[in-house]
Amino acid sequence: MNILEYMKEHIVYLDGGMGTLLQAQGLQPGEYPETWNLTRPEVITEIHQAYFDAGSNVVNTNTFGANILKFPLDELDKIVRAAMENAQASREKSAGQHEKFIALDIGPTGKLLKPYGDFDFEEAVTVFAETVKLGVKYGADLIFIETMNDSYETKAAVLAAKENSDLPVFVSNAYGEDGKLMTGASPAAMVALLEGLRVDAIGVNCSLGPRELAGVVEEYLKYSSLPVIMKPNAGLPKVVDGQTVYDVLPEEFSEDVAGLMKKGVRIAGGCCGTTPEYIRALVEKSAEVPPVPVEKKEFVCVSSYTHMLEFGDSPILIGERINPTGKKRFKQALQENDIGYILTEGINQQDKGVHILDVNVGLPDINEPEMLENVVCELQAVIDLPLQIDTSDAVAMERALRRYNGKAMVNSVNGKEESMRAVFPLVKKYGGLVVALTLDEDGIPETAEGRVKIAEKILKTAESYGIDKKDLIFDTLAMTVSAEPHAAKVTLQALREIRFQLGCRTSLGVSNVSFGLPNRDSINSTFFALALENGLSAAIMNPYSADMMRTYFAYRTLHGLDENCADYIRFSASYTPMQTEEQKPAGAVSAEEYKSALQKAIAKGLGGQAGEITVQLLKNVPPLEIINGEIIPALDTVGRGFEEKRVYLPQLLMSAEAAKSAFEEIKAFIARSEKEPAAGKCGFVIATVKGDIHDIGKNIVKLLLENYGFAVTDLGRDVPPEEIVETVQKLRAPLVGLSALMTTTVPAMEETIKQLRAGAPWCRVVVGGAVLTQEYADRIGADKYAKDAMETVRYAEEVNRTLGR
Amino acid sequence: MMADMIHVKTYDAPEYDIREILRYAGCGKAEAEELPLLKDCLAELDGKLSYKVCWRYFLIRRLENGLDLSFAGTDSADLGRNLAGCEGVVVFAATIGLGIDRLIAKYGRISPSKSFLFQAVGAERIESLCDCFCAEIQKQAAEQGRFIKPRFSPGYGDLPLGMQESIFRVLECPGKIGLSLNKSLLMSPSKSVTALIGITEKNTGHSPGKCDSCDNEGCAFRG
Known part of the structure; x- marks a missing residue:
């Protein structure tokens, strides 16, 4: 019988913990449990069989971390095959008369997806797809995606499952004490996402004990039109007499889970710390609980x-x-x-x-x-x-x-x-x-x-x-x-x-x-x-x-x-008109240095004011005159203050942002009047080099350069040398700025400069970033080492002048 | 002192150390009043951080040319010095979560000054969390008549960043505290720390501030 057929009329019992049992059998810290499918198949088979014997309808294969990030494909093939064979052998050995299914278990990769990590979404889909294909090949009855603490990775796994199999897909997420996934999703958000992806059952596992998870489970029951899964831990781990034990025992565990079955949970088992004993207790405790019908919810x-x-x-x-x-x-x-x-x-x-x-x-x-x-x-x-x-x-x-x-x-x-x-x-x-x-x-x-x-x-x-x-x-x-x-x-x-x-x-x-x-x-x-x-x-x-x-x-x-x-x-x-800005002065710039209201607004870092004054000025003053007569002098004053250490970096940045608000009004004015924008300064290509994902420094330099009228092309962070060279060639840019924060990425900077010398010998390269020094810059062949953003601006101005602009 | 299991704990937010934030923001000599923007940033941060630590205790064996930390081996001389006289080590990973990265990224595009300040606040937050955690370990050690060494992270001195991989394996950071390791051995969320704390029976009477124990005297961030 197909599991989807079976679960229409029945409560489905899952298995319990695997990791804790393997540790008891000698799995070492840091050792991959999946390898035991090959090296200790008898242990894995025995555990699966104990769960089937205890009444589990579904056991998850020992493939939680089996993916091509951890194992080469040929080894992965062997692992998934052995995992499936172990589960199949246990199913044959188990004497119980109940329906028994084998789920291909898929856990998170442990990588964080872009933009906050470096793992690409499509790469994630590919990684999961390889495991899914093997699971299908070796005869899984369903796919069980579990312990996911990121909605985005969950989606990648579901797409991989759906695109590479016709098997039923169960999805279970791991929530924190705050009732949310690590990346922020609420239970209702996950219900919306996963129902949209047309999976077959959804729910929660791991993290906490049944009582602590009850709130999250009830949210699922409220919103979900799909059967709800619950697979909690046996409470929290504690150390007693040098042994790790979990603080919720089978009696209490089964009581709590059965209680939630009465409220509508249709698929239940255990996670960390639970053993066949827990499942047996749960099966017994809930024997008289009739399955609550799964109702279609009408939330738009x-x-x-x-x-x-x-x-x-x-x-x-x-x-x-x-x-x-x-x-x-x-x-x-x-x-x-x-x-x-x-x-x-x-x-x-x-x-x-x-x-x-x-x-x-x-x-x-x-x-x-x-x-x-x-x-x-x-x-x-x-x-x-x-x-x-x-x-x-x-x-x-x-x-x-x-x-x-x-x-x-x-x-x-x-x-x-x-x-x-x-x-x-x-x-x-x-x-x-x-x-x-x-x-x-x-x-x-x-x-x-x-x-x-x-x-x-x-x-x-x-x-x-x-x-x-x-x-x-x-x-x-x-x-x-x-x-x-x-x-x-x-x-x-x-x-x-x-x-x-x-x-x-x-x-x-x-x-x-x-x-x-x-x-x-x-x-x-x-x-x-x-x-x-x-x-x-x-x-x-x-x-x-x-x-x-x-x-x-x-x-x-x-x-x-x-x-x-x-x-x-x-x-x-x-909406009551109350336009007085109460912000305090941003920088220690003395009063006589302000030559006009706009200059003052910029020096003080008041973006809203700078924009409003610019709108007024634009009625009578040509844009170029505002830029050269007001904005640039104001920025110079603040910049000098920064160089002389009277103005701090955050204050310099606030002024730069105020100047940007002024520029934004000028840009909008030019776009409206359909005038050709005034010729600016030369082009400047900027990037954080390959392998480095830090871009705060780069963004600061970019902001200041734009303020000074340079046509900045920002390639972002973690940019390969080839892409930088290609862009410089295309734009014939005379200036490139490279940023690196870590010693480990300086070689990437060196490689980029090498490729630039070969492919774009005309351009000059300025480098900066926390780890760089004049000595480093000389060694990797940069034209200029800039210790901060203002120095980059000064250098760019110098190069721009030599270009006769 | 502790059995071989991964401990996980969520902490309450440590008190803000405004001086430290200003130091990280390169405004070491400024007063908070000069930067009203910082107040806005702290208000916006409210409730967006979580303070999580996972850790595990390992025994140390001294080898002829290095250390066996039970979960990894190393020939780092600097770590060797740091752990001199220690019989065990607490390996931990701490993070303040993705919220800060989201704010840094959000303002990176529209207000670099705020982005920059969030960066400084994040640095202070994670260091304060580590301080809280170390104080707790120190207390536990003291109850058993032991002392702790200053925390030591991969990347310090000659301890290679590659040690991160071993630490992540034994602490199961992604599942325990939502911390992951990138290909270039950087961590996401970015405001996170992994480190080792030596446990010893001998009171070495140290506890220099982190700047005092560093050789880089010309550093812009020297407190």
């Missing part, structure tokens, strides 16, 4: 790597600002691959209070699939909001969904056959909440009935792909009211019917409605209020609009969704 949700976001009574705000449409400065950022600008848009919207970020990077002249994947990865590295993948390019959509660390919102599908054929298989594979537009081959119906009909068609087609109603959210299309007087009414009526007749959640891009009218914010915010009252669940909107935010907070207050009106009161306070 998305998730990020930290949390699940439910679409409920309180409206969801989706920030629309990461989108080049109609935004020249944003287009420019995309063309220049200026990820910092895009991240800033994301962070600012988060600060304004949006719940989801829409991400659209479609421009005719950029590689959208690559850009979308990249921007999604960059955003999810620093922002914990769920993302809405917004593209009409199916290739871009797949790449972004694959790398997204959670259950994404997908924008969008529509009633056209072609659209559904492209989007639904992606949602089926990667999960997601899809925005469905009520239009089809015949366009947008003029009536509400027409739009509802399309919604019904989309629901039906989605079902045929195995996509639930709860994974669709309908957009009834806000049309321009100045072109069609009844447009808004039709949209609202369709919205109401879909929300209240079909029982689906809804979303609208509200801004369209006011196109062509003056004072668009008032139309938008009033329409937003009407839509909310007609069943709108989420709006794609501009969070910088005070009118829209006011409507949002007022609506929540009026609907009793804002306890004590606290959010509304806080919001109102933040």
Whole structure:
């Protein structure tokens, strides 16, 4: 019998600990337990058999750490084969009459994925895939992915399992005392992610005893539509008379786990410290517990790597600002691959209070699939909001969904056959909440009935792909009211019917409605209020609009969704004009050194002020004059203070950031006026060398160089020599800056310089970083050793002058 | 003094040592009031860190040309000196978690001054955690009439960074405290420490500050 069939009617008993039993048999600290499949097969077989004899329906093979990172492929093949044979032998020997299955056990690799570690997501998929293929080859009944403490690595393992087998996949995560995964995910976030990936059972193991894990398990039971797994430790380890013992004994353990079975756990066993005795006790204790039916939950949700976001009574705000449409400065950022600008848009919207970020990077002249994947990865590295993948390019959509660390919102599908054929298989594979537009081959119906009909068609087609109603959210299309007087009414009526007749959640891009009218914010915010009252669940909107935010907070207050009106009161306070900056002076720069308000703002590191003053200046003063007459002199003053040790590095940086705010206004002004940007200084390619992942110093140098007008190309960190040479050749850059923090990466710096000398003999190389000294720099053949960021700037200015710029 | 098992403990946040933070930020002589930004950073950090340590005790055997630490061998002369007279060693790994890396990365792109300060705060946090842990080990040792040596990390003196691999194997850092080792032997989360603490019956009466025991007199970070 297939395990999926079996578990429909039965509680499934798993096995217990392996590691603790192997240690008792003499496994040495640091020795790989997997090798015992080959060297001590009788021990492994005996342990498996003891579990089967105790009543386990499933034993996990002794392959927790069996992967190609630890073992060469031929050895791995032998290990997995032996592991499987040991489990099969034990199944044959065990006399019990119950159903017995063998799970290919897959544990974490112990590597952290990028960007915080150095392990690439696709590399992780490949590593897991090798083990999965061997498990399939040697006859596993199911795949058991366990003890994962990172949602992203979990996703890589699940994709590997799904792409290389048709076996059932069980996934169990390890939570900390704070009830979260090490990388931050809550139980609800994991439920959203894993249901989206269409695994067969989900739950928790390891870390803690049954009582401490109960809270996490109950969260799973609340949100999961899949059978829930529980495999706790036998409490915590203690040392008694020189022996390691666990503090929860079989009686208490089985009592606690059986208690959670009554609440709905369907698959249970033990982890560290548990033995066949624990499983036997559990089987006995729960013999009379009838399996609680697994109920389908109707949560409409998305998730990020930290949390699940439910679409409920309180409206969801989706920030629309990461989108080049109609935004020249944003287009420019995309063309220049200026990820910092895009991240800033994301962070600012988060600060304004949006719940989801829409991400659209479609421009005719950029590689959208690559850009979308990249921007999604960059955003999810620093922002914990769920993302809405917004593209009409199916290739871009797949790449972004694959790398997204959670259950994404997908924008969008529509009633056209072609659209559904492209989007639904992606949602089926990667999960997601899809925005469905009520239009089809015949366009947008003029009536509400027409739009509802399309919604019904989309629901039906989605079902045929195995996509639930709860994974669709309908957009009834806000049309321009100045072109069609009844447009808004039709949209609202369709919205109401879909929300209240079909029982689906809804979303609208509200801004369209006011196109062509003056004072668009008032139309938008009033329409937003009407839509909310007609069943709108989420709006794609501009969070910088005070009118829209006011409507949002007022609506929540009026609907009793804002306890004590606290959010509304806080919001109102933040919108009272109160513009005086109370920050203290950033640097010890004496008063007479300021020649103007802008120079003062920059010297004091007041970014907001520097930006505002620049906007005013731009009305009368040409951009170049502001740069050369105001910003650069101010920076020089602070820079001198730093060189003379009167100004500290953080203060220098605050000034540099204030200058950047001023530059940002100038850039936006130039983009608006469509003037050619003023010719800047020469190009400068900057990178942290291969093997080194430290980039704080490099980022500081970059910021200052940009302030001084250099065209900086930042290749990031851990950059191979070839890539640096190639970029320098392409740009014919006269200057390269290399950074290294560790002695171990200085050779990589030396190699980079060697390759630069051969491939780009014209360029000059300046090096810096914690481990470097003049002596080191000379030895590896650099042109210049800069002890800090200001010295790099001075050197670059010198080179720029010799180039006659 | 302890049986052969991996201990894991989550600590409460140690008190901030503002002077140390300023020293790591290259503002050794500044007053905290001169840097209001630091206050913002500390407020933003609230609740985003965890303080975890895992450790294990091993016996030491002196060999003709080096040390057998039970879990690894080494011929490091500097470690040999550090562990002179010790019968055992506590091997530990400590981390303050990924939260700090996320903040450093977030502001690296939009506000390097904050990124830089978070970096300094992170350095102070992990060192303070190690100090807490060492104080606890010192107390445990004292109860048994023993003394501890200053902690010694791979990469100090002539002890190669390669020792990290052995330490990670025996402490099972990824599973125990969510700490992983990169190909270049760096750790993620970045604000983490691995080290050895010698345990001895002899009171060597040391306990110099970390700067005093270092030869690099011109160092910018000298306290």
